[in-house]
Amino acid sequence: MRIELKRLNEACYIEARNEDGNSIHIDGAPEIGGENKGFRPMQLLAAGAGGCSSIDIITILKKQRQPLKSLEVLVDAEREEDAVPSLFKTIHLHYILGGQLEKDKVEKAINLSLEKYCSVVKLLEKTAKISYSYKIIPGSYEKE
Secondary structure (H helix, E strand, O other), X not given: OOEEEEEOOOOOOEEEEEOOOOEEEEOOOHHHOOOOOOEOHHHHHHHHHHHHHHHHHHHHHHHOOOOOOEEEEEEEEEEOOOOOOOOEEEEEEEEEXXXXXXXXXXXXXXXXXXXXXXXXXXXXXXXXXXXXXEEEEOOOOOOO
């Protein structure tokens, strides 16, 4: 894996590009000279946990022949206060799954992801308490 990062302005605004040409923007908080033009690095980690586990859950539910129509994940993370570095203390993942899904299969998929497959969660659980909840909505879920 190779990621290239390039500073885009005189402040903390950075573009990261992967080997496939996809890019994301990273920026710092205004308190340190950032301009809120992109994700902060710790936000990327939290998003990574949601994204990594989502991919696992989608794959597992597909193998279980569960008709997943939509998936949304809300990630709430809390960091240590007045600490340097300020690591995550807690991360809560709330999954909203749309479709005619069997509850036991959804629970199995989430547990397999968080306990076995998701590399990002396995890394973050070394310093943070990881928890989850979920809601199944028949049909598909679209934010209004």
